[in-house]
Amino acid sequence: MTVQTARASLAQLPVTLPDIEAAAATLAGLVKCTNFDRSRTLSDITGASVWLKFENLQFTATFKERGALNRLSALSADQRQRGVIAASAGNHAQGVAYHAARLSIPATIYVPIGTPTVKIDNTRRHGATVIEGGATLEEAAALATTHGRNEGLTFIHPYDDPLIIAGQGTIALEMLAAMPDLDVLIVPIGGGGLISGMAVAAKTLKPDIEVIGVQAALYPSMYNLIKQQSLPMRGDTLAEGIAVKAPGRITSEIVRALVDDIVLVTEQDVEHALSLLLTIEKSVTEGAGAAGLAAVLADPKRFKGRTLGLVLSGGNIDTRLLSGVLTRQLAREGRLSQLRFDIVDRPGQLGTVVAVLSRAGANIVEVSHQRIFTDLPAKAVHLEIVVETRDRSHLDATIDALRAADLKVVVGSTS
Template identity: 85%
Template sequence: MTKNTKTSPTKLPVTLRDVEAAAVTLAGFVKRTNFDHSRTLSDITGADIWLKFENLQFTATFKERGALNRLSALSADQRRQGVVAASAGNHAQGVAYHAARLSIPATIFVPAGTPTVKIENTRRHGATVIEGGATLEDAANLAKEHGASCGLTYIHPYDDPLIIAGQGTIALEMLAAVTDLDVLIVPIGGGGLISGIAVAAKSLKPDIEVIGVQATLYPSMYNLIKAQSLPMRGDTLAEGIAVKAPGAITSEIVRALVDDIVLVTEQHIEHALSLLLTIEKSVTEGAGAAGLAAVLADPDRFRGRKLGLVLSGGNIDTRLLSGVLTRQLAREGRLSRLRFDIVDRPGQLAAVVAVLSNAGANIVEVSHQRIFTDLPAKAVVLEVVIETRDRSHLASTIGALRAADIRVDANT
């Protein structure tokens, strides 16, 4: 992506002054989240990594910054009438929470498939939640129609100057804490977060690099800025940035100020999410882990540079989180499924267990299958799920089984 050096941040729809004004509005009502150095992630990646913990906001998402800035600008009549919004969850919670605090009635449309945790949290803040539409764009159309018919003000999730300015306050905090950052790495959905951050960062430090990250399954802004036509499809772990149509205002700002946009695979997102939980003890959703995923995907690009990563949200379904962590254990060779074709007679299972025990492997689950198999009637399929320390330990365990003349197939 070629940087447009002709456009000044002062000539865009959102300016540094707007972001600074938003910071005054938000003061005392939105948490000034920690911006901390991660020594372990820095050691792993070879970069100097600093993490902005927006997943520790009250609603576990940066979205409440923009939501509060927009709601605070409503007239008295608009506040009485109420607001409507469409969201995959995080914008919904930001609007619902601050609308309730300001005594503004709020109705939120969410697309089908929105994680239950996000829906329940939104309801808990007092908003009326309506599920409708297969995509975020469908839900937005329903919200606009409902708002027009009921006289409600539509609060856009990203394509609004006040929303963008609110999100940009994150960059003010990051650069105030660490003035010599080289690169900011920011998730992109509709573009509100990176637009606000780019305006503030480029105004304060013109030579800083701003890089956006999108999931490979939803490269909407990437396609627009790079004149590509990569497909958008499937269920991404980063549903918070699964936006098919970026905003007009955000696209203008991204085109002018963002230095590059990169794509990350689902596997890199899962790995990043797992590392943030196990190393930083911090729960992030898929979109929140996208910045670290970009570093893991291309460590040579960032090695030796001081990086600011935005952990944009922490609203992830616990069942999904469990699945991600388990899959990562399997990738690391710490959780494996072994399959044995054994003779169906006493002592065979004990022989397998004895070898596994001597090898120091922990047995998690055991399953016999006598019926649904093509093996002879006197044979049985034995499946054992085991825990090992790492791939080296797994390899030595399998070696011990084969040395004992036990045939084994490993699903690793």
């Protein structure tokens, strides 16, 4: 395809570079131009030059502010007075609620049942009316559409709207302005609004740049559509912000035209990436925000030696869930382990186990001593001890010491 043909093709899409540049003018001074920095440590780990766009540091901790403000700014005076309605898994809700309050526009938000509490609480804090309904985002959107029609409210779509898409595309403008030599953009995909806007901006400004979308393996909706697959969509994903069963019509058209590839990441990939971003970058992201790094960690050979732009799209994660993710990662690294013993029920046996662990330098975190609810013989006890070790090699040395003391031990596994 010649440059002229490519430009003509881009000009025929529902969103163009001038739309995104107009959105940038609308957002100027009202939405943060977030940092775009190179991570030296992540670059060393992956073998690529990794640049991170910290959209999790927006006021509402999500890139969704951009599209929401651009759409709300285009409302007529009558529409503003009547109010708006939206459906969201949480981040679009916060973006709409926050900027609607700034513009004195009444806002009602439907969220799926099970949306993280932190996202619901933050949305209410911005002054919106929040209604929980529907098991999925699609069901919540259907309820919101009906409610909005009955009340005369303007529906603010989370992704399938040219003004929303243009607002999200401003991220790519900022990334390429800061680092023109980017080889690849790696972008989370839910409904497709973010990657659509970014792809239009990036491919217009730099036609040879590669744009790769990332979806959770549990919700491969855009992947199925583009690659003509029929992988199942099910379960609870850590990346609930991109758990969308039906991608948009407009976004699908743009993704089909401009996105070079879509990859899937497992829940373990996402957990690993989220943990690294917190421990290395000291930056809290939600599952969807860590999806781009998860894709790089899952396939480092593909990206080795290239300059990558990753979007940390949001940071709204429940603190209890975050704690669980970090603890599970410690277990995978061999720094936190559950040891199981079957010992004789007589004085001194527990002390023997503890003494060996102490000499090995393992820290005891938790002890469970079970005599009753077990199928062991009456003179035996089931013992479980959670220990903290420095790393996998220290754990292995601790297990060797226990077995050398003639203690039968089984190490609990973390998938």
